[in-house]
Amino acid sequence: MGKTPQAIPNRLARGEHADVVIMVGDALTSLEKAGRTQPDSRRELADSPxxxxxxxxxxxxxxxxxxxxxxxxxxxxxxxxxxxxxxxxxxxxxxxxxxxxxxxxxxxxxxxxxxxxxxxxxxxxxxxxxxxxxxxxxxxxxxxxxxxx
CATH class of the missing domain: 3.40.190.10 (Periplasmic binding protein-like II)
Incomplete structure (x- = not known):
């Protein structure tokens, strides 16, 4: 997350491949809407307080x-x-x-x-x-x- 070049959304936007993406829910939703993740592959893993x-x-x-x-x-x-x-x-x-x-x-x-x-x-x-x-x-x-x- 965030705005750094190495933030997951930025890396995916540049076309980098990822086998698994682990990130916070609303950010993952944004990636899903942008077509950067495989449809219906989402799984909730943990809470991060x-x-x-x-x-x-x-x-x-x-x-x-x-x-x-x-x-x-x-x-x-x-x-x-x-x-x-x-x-x-x-x-x-x-x-x-x-x-x-x-x-x-x-x-x-x-x-x-x-x-x-x-x-x-x-x-x-x-x-x-x-x-x-x-x-x-x-x-x-x-x-x-x-x-x-």
Whole structure:
């Protein structure tokens, strides 16, 4: 996902062959509609939760329910999300569901081509969202994390 040249949709668009494509559901749906996958070959394999990351030493955010998550995001001075499907979910669905679209337009930003956790670790954002599997490498050494959802 994302906009890098090596992102699966970009590779398939260039005509690269793949025996198996494993990616998030809505992105796979887009590939199906574009005719880049074999019809009726789709199988659901796993769930990949989205995590919330803060800089080392920062208090863990309260995200145990929708009200806490809403309050945490509204109080945060800056929010980052990835350029992958998880980030699109955060920016288009989560913010809307929480009723904070307008507030987030001002302080939330998509981080393209680099891990959200690295930008949070540098202090560029107070809080970040990305798939847990993408957060873990940096979180083990530099960041504290708790999954949302």
């Amino acid at each position: 989205i995590g919330v990351v803060v800089k080392a030493g920062a208090p863990l955010p309260a995200i145990h329910n929708a009200d806490q998550l809403r309050a945490t995001l509204l109080a945060a001075p800056s929010v980052a999300y990835s350029d992958s499907a998880s980030g699109r979910y955060v920016s288009s669905t989560l913010f809307h569901t929480l009723g904070i679209d307008d507030a987030m337009q001002i302080k939330a930003q998509m981080v393209e081509r680099i891990p959200v956790a690295s930008e949070v670790a540098k202090g560029r954002y107070a809080i970040g969202f990305q798939q847990v599997s993408e957060l873990l490498p940096g979180a083990r050494r530099n960041l504290r994390r708790r999954t949302a959802g």
